[in-house]
Amino acid sequence: MRDEKIIDLYWERNEQAIKHTDEKYGKYLTKIAYNILADKEDSKESVNDTYLAAWNSMPPQRPTALSAYLGKITRQISIDIFRKRNRAKRKGSEFAVSYDELGDVLTTGNMTEEQVQAKLLGEAINKFLLEQPKEVRNLFIGRYYFLDPLKEAARYCGMSEGKAKSVLFRTRNMLKEFLQKEGFDI
Amino acid sequence: MNAEKLHDALNYLDDSMILETDKLRHRKKKTVIFRRFVSCAACICLIATAVFGIGHMRSIRENTPFDENFEVSKDKADTPPTPDNSDPSQDPAPPAEESESADESVPAQDQEKDEVSESIEESAPADERLPEEESAPADEWMPDEDFPPVDQVPPAEETPPEEDEEKDEEKTYKLVIKVVQITTDGFKGYVRNKNDIYDINKYVTVINEEREKPIKGDTVDVYFSEYDGYTVYAERIFIVKE
Known part of the structure; x- marks a missing residue:
């Protein structure tokens, strides 16, 4: 259906x-x-x-x-x-x-703010990922959104496990820099 | 900010990006399954071919009479393994090497066509019927240039025994037909190795000068053509040093 x-x-x-x-x-x-x-x-x-x-x-x-x-x-x-x-x-x-x-105690009353922050952060990650090559983007989403094992994510992205590992490492570092530039507290 | 917040934030990713990755996940899986199927099928085909091939070769080997003497069958007249490209008449044909043994080796002359069988090995003298293991050491082949063409070769029966004995002395090598099938009184056929086909007459094998030099222990397939309506052929000959 x-x-x-x-x-x-x-x-x-x-x-x-x-x-x-x-x-x-x-x-x-x-x-x-x-x-x-x-x-x-x-x-x-x-x-x-x-x-x-x-x-x-x-x-x-x-x-x-x-x-x-x-x-x-x-x-x-x-x-x-x-x-x-x-x-x-x-x-x-x-x-x-x-x-x-x-x-x-600390989180009471701050749920909306947290959600807004999460949404802003999500939008920033969206922006970052759209700038990345398709291959890197798919690997990142596969690994951190779908939470697929590294081996499986590497396979369907058409790369070796070692390469996937290094690509993810570089992407995480780039994301960190990107978020810092965007003004997020890291 | 910690990893939990990042994970929460990932829930706000664009649907288009998520769908794109999800499509990739499913598509790639199918491809791998297909590849596995193809590779498995290829392996099965390979194994089946190998098994069939080995079985076929074994059946050929088993059906090939080697130690036993001849079996006569008219059925084989339908598929005589005749020579195709060579012209046997151009090959120099030596006279019968041992006319006596040749005469003895054609008992079919006086018998009924379907019952006659004999091996040249049996017809040869005992000292010439060397077993494969006991054969003399390997030597190079020495072609006999004095062999006349096939057309000029007189029938072995008519060859005087004296001439045969002389030629026996001249010859260094001979071919002993291990297994022969005959059905009629006499036969004519061909001896074939990998490259050439040679006429034979009365168990005398003629080796062309251009033939590769055989050495002791060589196995040469022997095929006889149809003779007087009956198929006569031999399976193997062995080259031995006299």
């Missing part, structure tokens, strides 16, 4: 939308989640949360590229699960507990 039809189903509040989304993008989303979480159960949970988030966001959202839209949701949910999981691991340490408590 085409993306437009699936989005229409979401807008019609038809539950078949989730079924078709799962049929078409289930594996794709699971792969993104698994690259972050490295756990099947957590990945499934993340993908299910993605469907719920998509159900809640459409309408009013009407994404032009459904796969990218769903991928971003899955990615963010998976990162959140990852952070929660790591926080749970630190429960034994009193320092970690106090760190979390103080962190909650």
